[in-house]
Amino acid sequence: MRPDLLKMKEIALIYLDRSGGLQKFVDDCKLYNGDSKQSCAVFRFLILVNPADIIELDAVLGNYVLHEPVKATKIFQSVCFTAVKTLSLVQQLQTEAQMNIVLKLTHLPSLPSYVLSLCKFPFDYTTQRFYIVEGIVVAMTTVTKYTQGARFVCSDEACQFSEGFQYVRVHIPGATESATLRNDFVCSLCTSPLREDMKYRVLGDKQVVELIDNKAISAFQGFSTNKIHLRFQSFTVFLRDELSNKMKIGNRYKVIGIPVCMQNSLQETLCLEANSVHCPNITGPYCISEKFKYLLSLTSKSYWKFTAVLANSFASQVLPPGIYNNLKLAILLSLVQTTDRDDTTGYVDLLVMTNDSLILERVMNYSLCLVPRGIRHIPSSDVFPTVSKDKHGTGTASIQANSALLAKGGICFIGELSSHKKDKLEQLQSVLENRATTIYIPGKKYGEDTDQQVTLPIHTSFWSFIDMDFSSSKKHVQKDNLLIGQMDLNSVSANLIDAFGLLIHCSETPLCNPILPVSNLIFKKAIQPEEADDVMQQQFTTQDYEEFLAFSRNLHVEFCPEAESMIHGYYLASRRVRTHSMIGSNLSAAALKILIALSEAHAKLSLRTKVLEEDVLIAVLLFESSLTLKQGEKGGIIKKKHLVSHALENILGDWADQAHSDGVSGASVFCVAPNAVFPFEFNSEDSLNQRDAYLKQCHLQLIQFIATYGPATHVLSNED
Numbered sequence: 001m002r003p004d005l006l007k008m009k010e011i012a013l014i015y016l017d018r019s020g021g022l023q024k025f026v027d028d029c030k031l032y033n034g035d036s037k038q039s040c041a042v043f044r045f046l047i048l049v050n051p052a053d054i055i056e057l058d059a060v061l062g063n064y065v066l067h068e069p070v071k072a073t074k075i076f077q078s079v080c081f082t083a084v085k086t087l088s089l090v091q092q093l094q095t096e097a098q099m100n101i102v103l104k105l106t107h108l109p110s111l112p113s114y115v116l117s118l119c120k121f122p123f124d125y126t127t128q129r130f131y132i133v134e135g136i137v138v139a140m141t142t143v144t145k146y147t148q149g150a151r152f153v154c155s156d157e158a159c160q161f162s163e164g165f166q167y168v169r170v171h172i173p174g175a176t177e178s179a180t181l182r183n184d185f186v187c188s189l190c191t192s193p194l195r196e197d198m199k200y201r202v203l204g205d206k207q208v209v210e211l212i213d214n215k216a217i218s219a220f221q222g223f224s225t226n227k228i229h230l231r232f233q234s235f236t237v238f239l240r241d242e243l244s245n246k247m248k249i250g251n252r253y254k255v256i257g258i259p260v261c262m263q264n265s266l267q268e269t270l271c272l273e274a275n276s277v278h279c280p281n282i283t284g285p286y287c288i289s290e291k292f293k294y295l296l297s298l299t300s301k302s303y304w305k306f307t308a309v310l311a312n313s314f315a316s317q318v319l320p321p322g323i324y325n326n327l328k329l330a331i332l333l334s335l336v337q338t339t340d341r342d343d344t345t346g347y348v349d350l351l352v353m354t355n356d357s358l359i360l361e362r363v364m365n366y367s368l369c370l371v372p373r374g375i376r377h378i379p380s381s382d383v384f385p386t387v388s389k390d391k392h393g394t395g396t397a398s399i400q401a402n403s404a405l406l407a408k409g410g411i412c413f414i415g416e417l418s419s420h421k422k423d424k425l426e427q428l429q430s431v432l433e434n435r436a437t438t439i440y441i442p443g444k445k446y447g448e449d450t451d452q453q454v455t456l457p458i459h460t461s462f463w464s465f466i467d468m469d470f471s472s473s474k475k476h477v478q479k480d481n482l483l484i485g486q487m488d489l490n491s492v493s494a495n496l497i498d499a500f501g502l503l504i505h506c507s508e509t510p511l512c513n514p515i516l517p518v519s520n521l522i523f524k525k526a527i528q529p530e531e532a533d534d535v536m537q538q539q540f541t542t543q544d545y546e547e548f549l550a551f552s553r554n555l556h557v558e559f560c561p562e563a564e565s566m567i568h569g570y571y572l573a574s575r576r577v578r579t580h581s582m583i584g585s586n587l588s589a590a591a592l593k594i595l596i597a598l599s600e601a602h603a604k605l606s607l608r609t610k611v612l613e614e615d616v617l618i619a620v621l622l623f624e625s626s627l628t629l630k631q632g633e634k635g636g637i638i639k640k641k642h643l644v645s646h647a648l649e650n651i652l653g654d655w656a657d658q659a660h661s662d663g664v665s666g667a668s669v670f671c672v673a674p675n676a677v678f679p680f681e682f683n684s685e686d687s688l689n690q691r692d693a694y695l696k697q698c699h700l701q702l703i704q705f706i707a708t709y710g711p712a713t714h715v716l717s718n719e720d
């Protein structure tokens with residue numbers, strides 16, 4: 001039985017009237033009657049359609065909208081044309097064929113049959129209906145023009161179709177440019193060739209975007225607990241007109257559209273003609289495991305114990321607990337500062353100096369997998385966006401996301417720093433300083449009249465490391481002018497090192513040789529992968545940490561006034577002290593940013609929404625350790641290189657002495673040991689208490705330091 005077309009048109013009209021679509025259509029018509037005298041072959045109208053509302057009115061029309069969009073569009077086109085004629089809305093519009101109606105869907109039913117998964121094969125692309133696709137934008141072209149519509153007339157002037165709007169070509173979803181415009185059309189009346197009336201051509205904007213499935217991110221992660229093997233291939237989406245520039249590279253989207261097969265030279269590619277673009281909701285709410293809740297209640301009396309235990313037992317899958325605590329805390333702080341939202345956060349970039357890059361890479365690869373956008377950069381590709389020719393026949397410039405943009409809102413681990421070329425390191429430094437990169441698109445090469453510059457924000461924290469064994473074996477020149485605590489990193493530019501928020505020296509106390517326990521752990525895991533080694537390691541699983549981070553990184557934290565004034569006090573005092581010293585190393589404004597980011601991160605890691613002075617203290621200690629490694633002790637005592645390691649031990653010894661003496665008289669200059677956050681061996685409840693006592697001393701000394709050199713006082717008056 002044929003569906004009753006007239007009835008469906010009636011229902012479409014009722015729907016337009018009730019949904020306010022008719023009023024909008026009438027208003028849109030007025031735009032075409034405005035003062036612009038440009039002749040149009042086609043008139044484009046957007047009609048917002050809620051499939052659920054239409055199904056409620058009439059199931060058959062609802063079915064058309066969802067499953068036979070071409071037929072549904074025809075019905076609405078006919079209704080709109082009748083409206084234009086009866087109400088004399090657009091003078092220039094003569095035939096129904098001149099109407100380009102686009103039904104914009106508000107949503108699709110949340111049923112599996114409407115989801116087109118990019119990793120499932122085969123796709124159903126024969127039924128030209130709406131699907132929803134979710135993915136991450138990995139490449140996009142610049143916006144170019146396409147032909148929305150064109151008017152053709154018969155070339156024989158005697159023929160009645162040599163005028164009028166008999167032959168109007170309108171772009172339909174999935175059509176290529178050649179389908180709309182060609183020179184082999186013939187008149188159906190006299191078979192003379194048709195010619196295009198150029199002054200009526202209507203152009204629209206077009207952009208080609210490549211998506212990958214969210215799950216494909218796991219292919220870029222170094223260490224995966226996820227054992228499923230999936231097929232990953234990028235997927236092309238066409239954005240036209242009002243949808244151009246709606247997507248940002250590196251972001252995640254849901255796209256409603258119609259799949260189409262594109263003939264592209266000899267290859268057939270499956271693409272999606274987008275109908276609407278949506279930002280997916282941030283999934284949640286998240287909750288943390290009972291084990292962490294219990295730990296939180298056990299440590300509720302201290303501001304530091306919870307994060308200490310967290311760091312201590314972190315990554316026990318790849319590292320025995322208790323070693324590299326400083327590094328593991330820094331990693332956790334960096335992870336917790338990542339975000340799913342499309343906004344900026346304070347970044348915690350880590351640069352680690354290590355003698356054992358194998359272990360370090362294991363820890364970092366493992367840690368990356370705990371956040372949705374942890375990307376292990378693959379050496380064969382680029383870190384930063386690049387430009388290449390679009391492969392979809394247009395030849396326009398296409399920007400490829402590469403690792404840094406793929407890691408948007410997450411972490412990009414770029415491996416050994418010196419493995420990157422000099423110009424790439426300069427680019428990295430600029431990105432670390434400005435959080436953006438600019439790419440240059442030469443017009444000539446990509447068929448454009450003008451050159452273009454595109455600036456792309458890079459919302460990513462970077463991790464990298466320097467292999468000390470490797471870099472020291474490369475050069476044989478001994479440095480005689482190193483300051484105490486300063487590391488000899490001459491192979492890497494000081495400005496680049498400075499651009500990383502935290503510099504960490506990954507070393508262990510001489511009491512504990514990390515190699516043996518690590519290899520023991522690896523052997524045990526290889527023999528008994530499922531069995532946990534002891535109670536300490538069984539405490540928290542990878543999943544526990546994953547859930548914990550999902551929860552804590554979404555906390556919204558605010559500074560309490562005391563913490564805020566402490567951070568500014570420390571910053572100003574520290575600047576003052578450093579300006580007066582002989583080294584003359586000023587603190588940059590970036591220093592304040594990293595201090596704020598670290599304080600926020602420590603509060604989040606403690607599952608608090610208020611940033612307290614205690615969080616600022618941890619941030620300051622980490623920051624000071626990093627600064628000592630970068631610049632050496634503030635005293636400016638020059639020591640020979642071979643003394644450096646002894647000097648570190650001496651400072652550590654001094655610190656232990658200072659922590660035990662009750663006075664704070666020695667705190668006029670605030671200086672810290674290289675591993676100021678975990679100065680003791682860490683194995684029992686006792687050492688936790690000992691550390692708390694030590695941190696309380698540090699807190700007092702920090703307050704004293706700010707009082708001496710901070711904003712309220714003057715250095716001179718104090719020296720009097």
Ligand SMILES: [Zn+2]
Pocket residue numbers: 154155156159160161162187188189190191192
């Ligand atoms: Zn003709």
